[in-house]
Amino acid sequence: MTILYTILGIVLLVAVVVDILWTTLWVDGGAGPLSSRLSNGIWNLLRTVSSRHSRGLSLAGPIILISSLMMWIGLLWIGWTFVFAGGENAIIDTRDGGPVTWTGRLYYVAYTMFTDGNGDFTPNGGVWQMASSFTTGSGMLFATLGVSYILSILGAVADKRAFANSVTGLGMRSEEFLRSGWNGENFNDFDDVLDTLSADLNMLAEQHKSYPILHYYHSEGEDEASPMAVAILSEALTLLHYGVPDEKCPNGALVETTRSSTKDYLQTLDNAFIEPAEQAPPAPDLDRLRETDIPTVADEDFAEAIQEMDESRRKLLAAVEADAWYWPSESDE
Numbered sequence: 001m002t003i004l005y006t007i008l009g010i011v012l013l014v015a016v017v018v019d020i021l022w023t024t025l026w027v028d029g030g031a032g033p034l035s036s037r038l039s040n041g042i043w044n045l046l047r048t049v050s051s052r053h054s055r056g057l058s059l060a061g062p063i064i065l066i067s068s069l070m071m072w073i074g075l076l077w078i079g080w081t082f083v084f085a086g087g088e089n090a091i092i093d094t095r096d097g098g099p100v101t102w103t104g105r106l107y108y109v110a111y112t113m114f115t116d117g118n119g120d121f122t123p124n125g126g127v128w129q130m131a132s133s134f135t136t137g138s139g140m141l142f143a144t145l146g147v148s149y150i151l152s153i154l155g156a157v158a159d160k161r162a163f164a165n166s167v168t169g170l171g172m173r174s175e176e177f178l179r180s181g182w183n184g185e186n187f188n189d190f191d192d193v194l195d196t197l198s199a200d201l202n203m204l205a206e207q208h209k210s211y212p213i214l215h216y217y218h219s220e221g222e223d224e225a226s227p228m229a230v231a232i233l234s235e236a237l238t239l240l241h242y243g244v245p246d247e248k249c250p251n252g253a254l255v256e257t258t259r260s261s262t263k264d265y266l267q268t269l270d271n272a273f274i275e276p277a278e279q280a281p282p283a284p285d286l287d288r289l290r291e292t293d294i295p296t297v298a299d300e301d302f303a304e305a306i307q308e309m310d311e312s313r314r315k316l317l318a319a320v321e322a323d324a325w326y327w328p329s330e331s332d333e
Contacts, residue, residue, distance in 0.1 A: 006086025012079030017138070020072055024145045030270075031212045038071055039064045043216050047324060057324055061217030065153060068213070069146055076142060080109045080135045090128045091121045113139030149211075156207040157217050160226040163200045164219070167229035172222070173328050174235030175288035181250070182294050187240065190250040194258050197233060201261040204230075208268035215274070218323055227319040231281075232328045234262045234316055239284050242305040243296050266315045274322045276314035281327045 019032030031039060042064050050056030084090045084105050091100045091108050100108070100121060108121040112135045123132045170193070171177035181190035204226065208214050219225045237259050240249050249255060283306055286296045296302070306313070320327055 002086045002088060004086075005082045009079045009082030009084075009086060012075050012082065013138070016072055016075035016079060020142065020145060023068070024149045027206075027210045030209070034071065034075075035068050036212065038067060039213055039216055042067060055220065057218040058220045061153075061157065061213065064213055064216050065150065069150075072142060072146070076113065076138055077106070077109055080113070080131075080138070081105045083131060084109065084128070087124075087128060089124050090131075092124045094120060094122055109135060112136055114143070153211055153213060156211055156214055159200075159207065160204055160214060160217070161219060161224040163197075163204050164224045164226045164229035166197060166200065167233050168223040171232065172228075173288075174232050174239055174284050177232050177236045178239055178244075178289060179292045179294065182292055184293075186248045187244070187250045191254055194250060194254040198254065198258040198261045201230070201233070201258065201265060205261065205264040205268055208265065212268070215269075215322070222325060225323060225325050227316075227323045228325050228328055230262060230265055231316045231320050233258070234312070235284050235328070237262065238306060238309055238313075239286075239289070242309075243284065243286055243289070243302045245295055245297070248295055263312065266312060266319070269315060269319055269322075274315075274318050276311060277317040277321065278314075280310050280313045281317040282329050284329070 015034065019034040022032035023035045030036065043060055046056055046060045046063070081102075085102070089099075091105060093100055093104065104121060112132050123129045167177065170180040178187075181187050181193060183189050222228055237255060240255055241259070246252075283303060286299055286302055289296050297305075317327060
């Protein structure tokens with residue numbers, strides 16, 4: 001029976017160490033198998049029991065982060081406990097020399113992982129002394145990576161909300177966003193704006209690749225919701241690319257660079273198990289641009305042109321709905 005305890009302990013330790021390293025160090029790997037399923041399960045549970053835009057959803061990110069850390073601690077703790085349970089007299093009770101109970105093993109592993117021990121128990125022999133050293137090493141590894149991970153996540157959350165504010169500050173709809181850059185003749189004043197937003201969105205996409213948990217940090221206010229901001233920006237770029245005459249558009253290279261940034265962001269949705277919506281969202285309304293005397297192509301030409309954007313627009317809608325928000329064009333309806 002003892003060998004089964006050892007095997008079970010090793011399996012648990014390998015699983016949790018792989019999950020920790022996968023989640024915290026592998027930039028392109030997304031979250032580890034255990035962390036990703038835990039995150040998705042908690043988010044779906046909170047979506048079920050909470051109303052849209054409630055404080056419960058805004059707590060999803062911190063709850064998932066804490067739960068992931070607790071899962072890692074728990075699996076390390078249990079794994080090492082089973083390893084020490086697999087050896088006969090692996091741990092000695094220095095007080096009375098009696099057998100060590102399961103409670104004693106849990107106690108020994110806990111203080112070995114995070115301290116130098118207090119002398120109540122001691123490993124019996126060289127093999128178990130080495131096992132105790134590895135136990136301490138795994139605790140130090142977790143503590144170091146855990147603190148770094150938390151600080152990185154909090155910084156990325158601030159960045160994604162700052163990006164959302166930059167976009168929504170110019171408009172809560174793609175047409176409104178675009179009108180803010182019209183100078184009466186063209187969109188040349190948009191060059192600096194697109195340059196900045198493209199860089200910010202690139203960074204946001206890389207952060208989502210490195211920390212998929214960011215998808216679960218829900219904002220209570222729509223002006224800080226990054227999925228909505230990305231949708232607004234992407235639809236504004238679609239209007240510029242397909243709905244406005246080329247001679248009126250800002251720098252073409254900047255438009256294409258920013259469009260590429262939105263594609264990079266959409267690729268991160270796979271790490272959060274977000275699938276494209278079944279139908280594309282409503283198309284931008286060219287009439288809203290014409291109200292500001294912005295020249296546009298014909299409605300029929302625009303509708304035909306954006307058909308090639310169908311999949312990416314369905315992904316955008318899926319990202320917005322997954323974050324418990326609505327498509328930006330519905331915000332004032």
